Amino acid sequence: QVQLVESGGGLVQAGGSLRLSCAASGRTFSTYVMGWFRQAPGKEREFVAAIGRSGGSTYYADSVKGRFTISRDNAKNTVYLQMNSLKPEDTAVYYCATDLRGAYSDYIGWSSWGQGTQVTVSS
Numbered sequence: 001q002v003q004l005v006e007s008g009g010g011l012v013q014a015g016g017s018l019r020l021s022c023a024a025s026g027r028t029f030s031t032y033v034m035g036w037f038r039q040a041p042g043k044e045r046e047f048v049a050a051i052g053r054s055g056g057s058t059y060y061a062d063s064v065k066g067r068f069t070i071s072r073d074n075a076k077n078t079v080y081l082q083m084n085s086l087k088p089e090d091t092a093v094y095y096c097a098t099d100l101r102g103a104y105s106d107y108i109g110w111s112s113w114g115q116g117t118q119v120t121v122s123s
Contacts, residue, residue: 001112002024002028002029002098002112003112004022004024004025004096004097004112004114005022005023005024005114005115006021006022006095006096006117007021007023007117008021008117009118010119011120012086012120012121012122014086014087014088014122014123015085015086016086016121017084017085017086018119019080019082020081020094021078021080022078022081022114023077023078024077024078024096025077029074029077030054030074032053032100033051033098034050034051034070034072034097035049035051035096035098035100035110036048036049036079036081036094036095036096036097037094037097038090038094038095038119039092039093039095040091040093045095045107046107047061047104047106047107048060048068048094049061049064049069050070050100050105051070051071051072051079054074058070059104063089064090067083067085067086068081068083069082070082079096081094083119086119087121088121088122088123090119091119091121092119093116093117093118093119094116095113095116096113097110097113097114
């Protein structure tokens with residue numbers, strides 16, 4: 001089973017940028033679709049972005065489209081989430097996910113998760 005470790009979260013002012021990283025263990029990283037989700041206090045975990053095995057296909061939630069960019073480096077077993085023009089409503093714990101077995105936009109469809117990294121956007 002692939003293990004995931006997120007990093008790069010922190011506190012940033014509205015309008016600022018952060019880049020999250022998710023490092024995966026194992027030698028089969030390039031065979032996995034990867035995704036990012038987020039969960040704010042009192043809310044359900046929501047889809048943010050997903051990327052295909054080669055990086056050629058990407059998918060975004062409407063709320064982040066045009067501001068966030070997902071990418072991957074299969075040589076480094078790492079997936080990234082570049083977040084620009086951050087808003088206070090982007091504040092959440094961000095999770096990396098893999099081993100997709102269902103719909104990419106539904107958290108139930110993913111079976112492996114990282115521990116999460118906190119992103120806080122101040123107004």
